Amino acid sequence: DAGVIQSPRHEVTEMGQEVTLRCKPISGHNSLFWYRQTMMRGLELLIYFNNNVPIDDSGMPEDRFSAKMPNASFSTLKIQPSEPRDSAVYFCASSLGARQGTGGYTFGSGTRLTVV
Amino acid sequence: SQQGEEDPQALSIQEGENATMNCSYKTSINNLQWYRQNSGRGLVHLILIRSNEREKHSGRLRVTLDTSKKSSSLLITASRAADTASYFCATDGSSNTGKLIFGQGTTLQVKP
Numbered sequence: 001d002a003g004v005i006q007s008p009r010h011e012v013t014e015m016g017q018e019v020t021l022r023c024k025p026i027s028g029h030n031s032l033f034w035y036r037q038t039m040m041r042g043l044e045l046l047i048y049f050n051n052n053v054p055i056d057d058s059g060m061p062e063d064r065f066s067a068k069m070p071n072a073s074f075s076t077l078k079i080q081p082s083e084p085r086d087s088a089v090y091f092c093a094s095s096l097g098a099r100q101g102t103g104g105y106t107f108g109s110g111t112r113l114t115v116v
Numbered sequence: 117s118q119q120g121e122e123d124p125q126a127l128s129i130q131e132g133e134n135a136t137m138n139c140s141y142k143t144s145i146n147n148l149q150w151y152r153q154n155s156g157r158g159l160v161h162l163i164l165i166r167s168n169e170r171e172k173h174s175g176r177l178r179v180t181l182d183t184s185k186k187s188s189s190l191l192i193t194a195s196r197a198a199d200t201a202s203y204f205c206a207t208d209g210s211s212n213t214g215k216l217i218f219g220q221g222t223t224l225q226v227k228p
Binding site for chain 1: 159160161206214219
């Protein structure tokens with residue numbers, strides 16, 4: 001398995017533009033998580049899905065952020081309009097689900113977003 | 117708010133020495149996990165310890181858990197330069213949802 005795949009790896013955009021981040025979880029994993037990492041705040045959970053259904057989006061900072069999971073193999077995180085304070089590394093992670101046994105999350109390599 | 121708090125924030129040791137990192141958390145848990153993050157990369161799962169376990173080993177890693185003190189420690193024995201990374205603890209807050217909350221991390225530098 002290629003692991004969790006995120007694209008793009010880097011994104012530089014101008015303030016006000018729409019940004020779409022993409023994630024392909026590991027096949028068979030039924031939970032998917034979006035995190036944001038900054039020096040100031042560390043790793044923040046934005047939203048997570050179980051079986052493609054959003055369970056908790058309380059970490060989504062504003063209405064400018066939205067996430068979808070149309071099927072088990074794809075999720076998007078969209079920011080519209082983007083602002084400089086959205087600059088961060090965005091990680092997607094997947095796991096086998098709520099009642100974990102010996103495993104944990106598998107993280108993607110992240111998307112480094114810079115909004116200028 | 118962050119569930120886990122790591123201590124120290126930064127640690128610098130010589131190759132071959134042992135490194136100990138601590139994590140404290142606030143609520144009851146089902147399990148606690150440790151992750152490593154190399155610079156510019158995603159987090160990698162190292163080890164999971166359940167709330168009814170007190171100690172767990174994996175290679176050069178040893179994790180302890182004290183639920184009465186709401187704390188855990190990660191010990192890396194005989195450290196190597198390749199162990200240089202940030203280490204994070206994460207807890208599920210007994211939510212049974214699989215949702216993990218991460219601490220701020222400990223940055224470990226192992227000097228060759």
